[in-house]
Amino acid sequence: MPNAILDPTGRAPTTEDAAVLAQPRATLKGARVALLANTKQNASLLLEELGQLLVSQHGVAEAVPCTKNAFAMPVPEDQLEELASGYDVVVTGVGDCGSCSASAVADGVLFEQRGIPAAVICSDAFRVTADAMAQMRGASGYHYVTTPHPVAILNPDEVRKRANEVLPEVVSILTGAG
Amino acid sequence: MINEEALAELRATLEADGYRLDADEVEGRIRVQVSATSEACADCLVPKPVFLGILRNSLGVSEQSIDLTYPADEPS
Numbered sequence: 001m002p003n004a005i006l007d008p009t010g011r012a013p014t015t016e017d018a019a020v021l022a023q024p025r026a027t028l029k030g031a032r033v034a035l036l037a038n039t040k041q042n043a044s045l046l047l048e049e050l051g052q053l054l055v056s057q058h059g060v061a062e063a064v065p066c067t068k069n070a071f072a073m074p075v076p077e078d079q080l081e082e083l084a085s086g087y088d089v090v091v092t093g094v095g096d097c098g099s100c101s102a103s104a105v106a107d108g109v110l111f112e113q114r115g116i117p118a119a120v121i122c123s124d125a126f127r128v129t130a131d132a133m134a135q136m137r138g139a140s141g142y143h144y145v146t147t148p149h150p151v152a153i154l155n156p157d158e159v160r161k162r163a164n165e166v167l168p169e170v171v172s173i174l175t176g177a178g
Numbered sequence: 179m180i181n182e183e184a185l186a187e188l189r190a191t192l193e194a195d196g197y198r199l200d201a202d203e204v205e206g207r208i209r210v211q212v213s214a215t216s217e218a219c220a221d222c223l224v225p226k227p228v229f230l231g232i233l234r235n236s237l238g239v240s241e242q243s244i245d246l247t248y249p250a251d252e253p254s
Binding site: 102132 | 232
């Protein structure tokens with residue numbers, strides 16, 4: 001059976017700009033945040049650093065790390081439901097390759113369609129694949145965060161620096177500011 | 179005529195995962211071959227149907243006029 005997310009033959013809802021996106025939160029204060037890493041090198045560290053920043057600087061109540069085991073595939077339905085029902089917002093990534101950037105954006109759109117604001121982080125070399133997936137999911141122009149490619153080879157200090165760099169845009173997406 | 183500027187962007191994207199893109203036009207059809215270099219990340223290549231859609235949008239041609247070959251399509 002074809003995969004409806006990664007296979008555009010499941011291209012039913014492709015009306016331009018017709019995505020059903022979540023209403024951003026007015027504030028992240030008190031929010032429960034899921035940090036969904038995709039197993040790409042440095043994804044967990046980047047997201048956990050972001051989580052700490054969200055707690056310390058934006059009043060997030062809890063930032064909980066979790067993992068999607070297959071980076072090239074969309075988040076499994078049961079995990080999607082679990083996160084959508086248990087958290088207020090999701091931060092996910094890192095789309096640091098062709099297949100994982102596409103699936104990260106597909107995940108972001110899926111969370112948004114369930115009413116959960118989602119910030120997707122991709123590296124800038126993969127805008128083409130990320131944008132293509134957004135269009136195929138009926139979410140042309142879907143806003144995600146980019147960081148310079150590659151992320152995988154960064155050392156821990158460099159990853160922490162990246163987390164600080166992407167923080168404002170992550171917050172902007174989740175709160176609808178800017 | 180193939181839009182070389184659009185192809186250059188796609189080449190750069192594929193090269194970031196260790197893949198090479200070759201394209202030519204023969205009798206009104208666009209032939210696109212994606213091959214793996216020794217640095218290729220096996221699971222990183224965007225799924226073929228997705229890349230076909232990207233080619234359609236980038237080159238401004240119908241998918242039916244594109245013959246796309248992926249590494250997995252090549253005889254071993």
